[in-house]
Amino acid sequence: QKEELELAAVYVSDAQHNRNIFFETQPQAVRLYLLYNHWLLVVLLYFFIxxxxLLAVVEQPALLPVPTWASMLVELVCLSVFSGRLVxxxxxxxxxxxxxDPKNLCILVILLLTLVDMIIxxxxxxxxxxxxxxxxxxxPLLLVNFTEGRQLRRAFRSIRNALPQILSVFLLFIFSILIFSLMALKLFGKRGLKTNSGKPYFTNFLEIVFDLYVLVTTANSPDxxxxxxxxxxxxxVFFVIFILINTYIFMSVFLAVVYNNYKKYLKEEVRQLVRTKRHKMVRAFAILQERREGLEEPVVSHAFWNQLVRLVQADLSHAHRELLWSVADQHNQGYIGKLAFVQLADLLNIQVIAVKSRPHxxxxxxxxxxxxTPSRWLCRAVQHRVFVMVYDLIILVNAxxxxxxxxxxxVRNSEWFFLALYLLEILLKLYAMEPRAFYSRHNFWNWFDTIIIVSALVATIINTAMTSVGGYSSRQxxxxVFTLRVLRLIRVVDSIKRFRVIINTLIKIGPTMLTFAQLIIVVYxxxxxxGMELFQGRIQFFDSDSPGKLSCGNPALQDSSFAQxxxxxxxxxxxxxxxxxxxELTVVNQCGFTxxxxxxxxxxxxxxxxxxxIIIINIFVAFVLEAFFVEY
Amino acid sequence: QKEELELAAVYVSDAQHNRNIFFETQPQAVRLYLLYNHWLLVVLLYFFIxxxxLLAVVEQPALLPVPTWASMLVELVCLSVFSGRLVxxxxxxxxxxxxxDPKNLCILVILLLTLVDMIIxxxxxxxxxxxxxxxxxxxPLLLVNFTEGRQLRRAFRSIRNALPQILSVFLLFIFSILIFSLMALKLFGKRGLKTNSGKPYFTNFLEIVFDLYVLVTTANSPDxxxxxxxxxxxxxVFFVIFILINTYIFMSVFLAVVYNNYKKYLKEEVRQLVRTKRHKMVRAFAILQERREGLEEPVVSHAFWNQLVRLVQADLSHAHRELLWSVADQHNQGYIGKLAFVQLADLLNIQVIAVKSRPHxxxxxxxxxxxxTPSRWLCRAVQHRVFVMVYDLIILVNAxxxxxxxxxxxVRNSEWFFLALYLLEILLKLYAMEPRAFYSRHNFWNWFDTIIIVSALVATIINTAMTSVGGYSSRQxxxxVFTLRVLRLIRVVDSIKRFRVIINTLIKIGPTMLTFAQLIIVVYxxxxxxGMELFQGRIQFFDSDSPGKLSCGNPALQDSSFAQxxxxxxxxxxxxxxxxxxxELTVVNQCGFTxxxxxxxxxxxxxxxxxxxIIIINIFVAFVLEAFFVEY
Ligand code: NA
Structure with missing residues (x-):
């Protein structure tokens, strides 16, 4: 009985968190599965990934060189953790x-290949x-292939789905560049023109192709x-037409194709998610269901439901749980059918903001x-519009x-004055508002304020202490201190209404941007x-005015604009x-490496x-576009 | 009777061409209005605009200097043409x-101000x-304000409508740049760093703001x-975060806002167009309607309808007219009601491609x-798949x-061979296909081929003649010849199916792009x-190796990277x-003018x-996106 309840709880929890793992249903395996999903193990996995x-920092070519055996030892530890996770x-x-499952095979192959490579x-x-x-x-492929990289895998799938259409446009785009290159060769090749560095201009077809490709990215315009x-x-005229067609039209078409696929794929993904979620909930229902007299369909009783929810989310308050039940059991019958039960996964995800007027x-x-009376008057004053305006004014003066x-x-001493004012503001707000409500999860700006102000206070005190004791202030x-001081000013945007919509949208899409961050990290x-294997040591950076500075330590770059x-x-x-x-290459494709x-x-x-x-940035733009369309 | 029919024809014609002018309805005025819409007068107006x-080419600072009195005389002629058009x-x-109507007042004010300016x-x-x-x-404002600039006015209206929302994002964007600038000032200002040209680095707040604004455009990255x-x-890290927020996120948000408004506005515009079109058609119906016994609603007879269509579009064939009537009068009653009549404007716009198997x-x-038999065999061969493939191969060899x-x-003589092959291809196709069908309006590639090949033939003959007679070939x-020769190769994309969709979409959105061209011309x-008034003569270009070349003729640019x-x-x-x-500034905002x-x-x-x-290019991208979404 207890084990069945546990199994049902796992199904509900999986549905709630959109997990999609076909685990075995023996009690032993279920407990192992619960352990597998334990946040500590997941955090540990991510830590070792x-x-x-980060081993790249200490491996050759190293930023912080360590002996090879040390980095290899750490890598071995990582590999064993990954193996353990896989087992x-x-x-x-x-x-x-x-x-x-190709994911598992992929991890296995990566682990084996890494081991072979390490031995060699x-x-x-x-x-x-x-x-x-x-x-x-x-x-970085481990990041994608471990079961937790669901979001990242979805992003990669979305790219793979868009590829055929992108390829069509890309081939046409390359064809266009080839045609323009051929024309450039015929028009400019025999004119004896010279580039700024004195080389012959547009005489080699392949170099023209590359130069014109770079022109699409606008990196070598107008040179x-x-x-x-x-x-x-x-x-x-030649270059204007080239840029119009390739930079503006083709790049827009790329965005259109990527965006179109992204939308299509997103819809399909969401449909899939809803399907599997429903499937899991139906399974949980099948475990808990009972037949009642006079009812055709099986139902789940309030008692079972209560035990289940307590297992799924232990930190839910009694009131919250009762609220959820009353939503599910609308007719107050003491039991719910399949339809009402299936909604539970979504109900659990809804954040109920407790607007309880808890006493201060x-x-x-x-x-x-x-x-x-004075205390009440103070509370009212703090919540007044004028209070906000006064502090906006203070921020401007501070700026x-x-x-x-x-x-x-x-100026130096005014900092203390402003810090005091900001601290006072937080304290006044805490006086007027219930602290737990003030620091509730959706109050982004209160958290922001407090963290910034307290950090600034601590840093300023440390800085002053170091100056008065050691007589010098640490640059770091x-x-x-300076950064925190400027960050404080950002708060002003929250009090301007027209900015709030935009900022809130940006805050809302923040978490999803982390998926893009991972995607970029994998590719980078x-x-x-x-790049390190191909180009390491070719270009040297000299801190002082050594003679090598003018050529980046490579005679091939002597007098090149790269070195200049x-x-x-x-x-x-x-x-x-x-x-x-x-x-930098993402921003403008400038490269002296050739x-x-x-x-x-x-x-x-x-x-x-x-x-x-062409692919990732466009998907990112498509994502921001879609997010803003949904919000507006 | 005839005059009423003419008035109705004008209404239908206006509805068909989406004209929206409240002309007077006296017979005299209607005839004047018909004259006003005459294509010759419209072309004349555009010619004089x-x-x-183009007067800017001959006015100071001139590319081709002419005496002031000459350019002013031409301008006076233009002004009188514009006045005549306005009258x-x-x-x-x-x-x-x-x-x-503000349009007319605007033109009047422009004309008066121009006259005053000319006198002064x-x-x-x-x-x-x-x-x-x-x-x-x-x-350039004349281009917008004359009644024919309807599309352009719509584009400007769409920009105006998007402005409030763009402004919100823009202010936030500027705020972000100001915050980053302040942080840059605090972090880098006191470090005594120097830019590559030896100037102090990030010490002046306003210069930082400008430099960081330029960084958003990626023009001065990574310098x-x-x-x-x-x-x-x-x-x-500072710069990476800056670029992430301002270049990627904010620029995407700009695109989102512009795109969103563009879509909304487009829908509203289309709705408005449909409404006014219907309104015009109802008016035309009211003129021609008659009451028939036994019918509750008034109707228009076939005879009247025929006369009307003949007036509206004289070049319509009898068969085509009968086809339209049979669409309108589905039950073959000899008359049509209001509902069927209103459709006429749209019916006239449908291009009926006559697939008549006219004999060759x-x-x-x-x-x-x-x-x-041999002739038939030849026709079949020309239309065969292999024929296309053979010519694709020829094009590749030609490339x-x-x-x-x-x-x-x-190589030089092979050109004649290829020209002959291409000519042969066109002649063979003309042999196999009815010429009028071959050169029908929707056969873009046949037109393209013929024009390119014939021009290339003419240019090559002229070139050879000049070489053999004068002993030299003109560079122009x-x-x-070279350009045409390369353009010939483009044709190959038409025979690849996956490219055809993309190319056809691009060809289809071509005409609308002309509106953007006008928009860009107005702003440019x-x-x-x-710019000419502010910066003329500040920077000089020297063709030969004169000493001024190293400073662009301005001592302030001596040794600057601009001159280098x-x-x-x-x-x-x-x-x-x-x-x-x-x-160039549109592509990358590089400027040595400051x-x-x-x-x-x-x-x-x-x-x-x-x-x-931020505004026009984004609207252009939004337009391409929307066009591709509709096509795909
Ligand atoms: Na750029």
């Missing part, structure tokens, strides 16, 4: 299901032969046009004082003071690993600078642009 | 309607005082980040020859030959006029280079970015 990814999963679900690498390292840790590109334009104004703690402590010179003692602490990580513009730190020499370079390696290195950059800008 | 706009319009519509300018010019032709910025990034990798002219000339070196006599003719023209990158031709010294510069004038000149560039990139 993170550690595994746990294998125990939870039926054997045949386990082997049929270790052996070669021991004999001092240069070798490549090629299995590192597989690491690529200038030699032709300087020769004759008429040639500008101060009121309980001393009612006469808290309810006295001016922040902009002024820190050297001035008046000062940076934090793979490109960073490949001081881009030397944009390199693949460690994982952090690789990631930052990839961000000068220091083979021209075919351009393929790396074109591939990156196709995957990140 | 074009001439008026004509005033005679057509009721007096009170004329004065209530002429007087000042005569006394050799420098003066500004400020009324030139008003010229703006490098000094901070070189100082510490940690600071890259050759068949009529010599049936026995054309219908002989390779185009890419090869022209110096080689084999050669450019045309105004900015070009203002050879951007000197990007200037506002005449209307053509202004337009090209504005295209160096040579006051820093406040930046406002010009920011304003341009807001209007063109």
């Amino acid at each position: 993170m550690v595994n990814l 746990h999963y294998a125990k939870v679900i039926p054997r045949d299901k386990f082997w049929k 690498y270790g052996a070669l390292k021991a004999t001092d032969i240069y070798s490549v840790r090629w299995s590192r590109v597989l690491r 690529i046009m200038m030699p032709a334009y300087n020769a004759s104004s008429f040639f500008a 703690p101060l009121q309980r402590w001393s009612p006469s004082l808290y309810l006295s 001016v003071f922040i902009g002024l010179d820190e050297e001035d003692p008046l 602490i000062l940076d934090i 990580y793979i490109f960073a690993m490949v 513009l001081n881009y030397c730190k944009n390199n693949f020499n460690n994982v952090v600078s690789s990631f930052i370079l990839l961000v 000068a220091v390696t083979h021209p075919s290195a351009r393929l790396f950059f074109i591939l990156f642009h196709i995957i990140v800008v | 074009m001439v008026n706009l 004509h319009y005033a005679k057509v519509i009721p007096r009170d309607k004329f004065w209530k 300018y002429g007087a000042l010019k005569a006394t050799d005082i420098y003066s500004v032709r400020w009324s030139r910025v008003l010229r 703006i980040m490098m000094p901070a990034y070189n100082a510490s990798s940690f600071f890259a 002219p050759l068949q009529r000339w010599s049936p026995s020859l054309y219908l002989s 390779v030959f185009i890419g090869l070196d022209e110096e080689d006599p084999l 003719i050669l450019d045309i 023209y105004i900015f070009a006029m203002v 990158l050879n951007y000197c031709k990007n200037n506002f010294n005449n209307v053509v280079s202004s337009f090209i510069l504005l295209v 160096a040579v004038t006051h820093p406040s000149a930046r406002l010009f560039f920011i304003l341009f970015h807001i209007i063109v990139v």
Whole structure:
């Protein structure tokens, strides 16, 4: 009986959290499954995935070099954790299901390949032969393939579904670039024009193709046009038409195709989710159902239902549970049918904001004082419109003071004054409002305020203490103080009504953006690993004015605009600078790397642009568009 | 009787072409109105608007300088044409309607202001005082305000409707930039960092705001980040967050808001159009209606209907007219009611593609020859799949030959061979297909082929003739020959099925894109006029290696990257280079102009970015998105 209830609770919980795992239903397996879903184990898994990814910081080429055996030891620990997790999963679900699921096979292959790579690498390292840790590109795939990466897998599926249509447009787009390149070769190739760096202009077909591809991203505009334009104004027409067709029309068509597929796929996903959710709830119902006299359909009694909900969500208050029951059992019959039962998963997800007028703690402590006329007057004042306006004014004045010179003692000391004012505001609000209501989950701005102000206070105190004791202020602490000081000003947008809709939408889509963050990390990580193997050490950054600075330590870049513009730190020499370079490539596809390696290195950059800008960024834009359409 | 019929025909014609003018209904006025809508007068008006706009080419600062009196004489002619058109319009519509319409007042004010400006300018010019032709910025507004600029007005209305919501997002966006700027000032201002050109880095708040605004457009990425990034990798976080929020999220939100409004407005516009169309048709019906015995509702007889349609569209064939009538009079009663009558405007707009199997002219000339077995076999061969594939292969081979070196006599002479093949293809197709069907309006690619091939033939013959007679080939003719030769290759996409959908959609949205072209011309023209007055002569372009080349003729640009990158031709010294510069600014907001004038000149560039990139380009993207959603 208890075990059946537990099984039903697991079904409901899975439905509530959109989990979709076919676990075995023996009591033993169910308990194992509950353990599998335990938040601690999930957090632990994510922690080790993170550690595994972060190993790139200490591996060659390293930001913080450590001995190879140390990083490999940590990696072995990670691998064993992943293996343990996989074995746990294998125990939870039926054997045949386990082997049929490509996710599991994928993880298994990744683990094996990593192990093989580690052995080879270790052996070669021991004999001092240069070798490549090629299995590192597989690491981010673990993020996708573990059962918890549901959202991420969905994003990848959505990309895969859009691919055929994207491919059509992409081929046409490439055809367009080829045609324009051929035309450029015929029009400009024989004119003897020179680029700004004195090289022949538009004489090699493949280089033209690459240059025009980069022009689509607008990264080399107007440089690529200038030699032709300087020769004759008429040639500008070629580039204007090129940009109109390829940058504006084709890029819009890409967005249209991606957006269209995204919407279609989203609908299909939602339908699927609703279906599996219903399926799980029906199963739970089948376990708990009983037949009553005079009723054709089986029902679930209030008692069973209560036990079930208590198992599913232990922290639910009695009142809340009764509320949910009264919603389900509308006719107050003491039992509910299948239809009402199935709704439970959704009901549990609804956040009931308890607008209970709980008395203020101060009121309980001393009612006469808290309810006295001056106290009441104070509470009313704090909640008045003028109070908000006064503080908006204070924020504006504060903004001016922040902009002024820190050297001035008046300005420096004013900080204490403003900090006091902000603290006073929070305290006054806490006086006027019940603290638990003030810090309820949906009050984003109260949390924001308190965290920022308290951190600023702590940082300012530490900074002042260090200055008065050691006579110097730490640059890092000062940076934090400054940042917090400016962040304080953001609060002003909440009091302007027209901004609130936009901000709330942005806050609401925040969690989903984390999926995109993961997606970007997976893709960036793979490109960073490949890029580090291909390009590490080719470009050097020199901090001081060493002679190598003018060529980024590579004679091929001597007098290049890459070195002149001081881009030397944009390199693949460690994982952090690789990631930052990839961000830059996402924004504008500028790359001096083809000068220091083979021209075919351009393929790396074109591939990156196709995957990140044409596909992922467009999906991101589609996502923001859709989110705003739903909100507005 | 005849006059009533004419009036009804005007109503139907207006409904058919979505015209919406409240003309007077006296026979005299109706005839005047018909004249007003005559295509010759409309073309004449557009011609003179074009001439008026093109005056900027010959006015100071001129591309082709002419005496001031000449350009002013032409402008006077334009003004009188516009006045005549306005007077004509005033005679057509009721007096009170004329004065209530802001369009007419706007034109009147523009004409008067232009006249005043011309007089002042002429007087000042005569006394050799420098003066500004400020009324030139008003010229493009004529394009909007004449009654024919309906589409353009709709586009402007759609922008105006989106403005309040755009403004909300824009203010929030500016707030975000201000906050980031303040943070940048506090974090980087006191570090003593230097930009690549040796100036202090991020020390002036207003300059930071401008630099970060430009960073949103990605034009100065990664330059703006490098000094901070070189100082510490940690600071890259600031820029990554900045770009994420402002470039990706805010720009997507702008697109969402613009797109949302565009869709909403489009629906409203279409509803309005349908309403006015119906209204016009009901009026026409009221004129022609008659009462018949035994019928409650008035009707229109077949005879009247026939006369009406003949008046509205004289070139309609008898068969086509009968087809329309049979659609309207479904029960073959000899008369139609109001409901059937109202549909006429839409029926007339439907293009009936006559799939009449008209005999081939050759068949009529010599049936026995054309219908002989070899002839039939030839026709079947031409229409066979293999024929298309053979020609696709020829195109590919041709592409390779185009890419090869022209110096080689084999390559040069192969051109004749390919030209002959393409001509043969067209002739064969014309042999197999009825010529009028081959060149029917919807056969875009047949028209394209024929025009390109015939032009290429003519240009190649001229080129060869010039080479063999004069011994030299004209560069211009050669450019045309090369361009046509490459354009020929485009045809290959039509035979690939997956491309056809995309291409057809693009061809279909082509005409509507002309509205955007006009919109862009209006905005560009105004900015070009203002820009020319503000910046003319500040930056000079030197063709030869004169000493001024290194500073673009302005000491302020000595050793600047603007001069080093050879951007000197990007200037506002005449209307053509202004337009090209504005295209470049649309693509990336790069501007060296603030160096040579006051820093406040930046406002010009920011304003341009807001209007063109944030508003117009987004509307264009929204338009392409919507068009593709409808097609797919
Ligand atoms: Na760009």
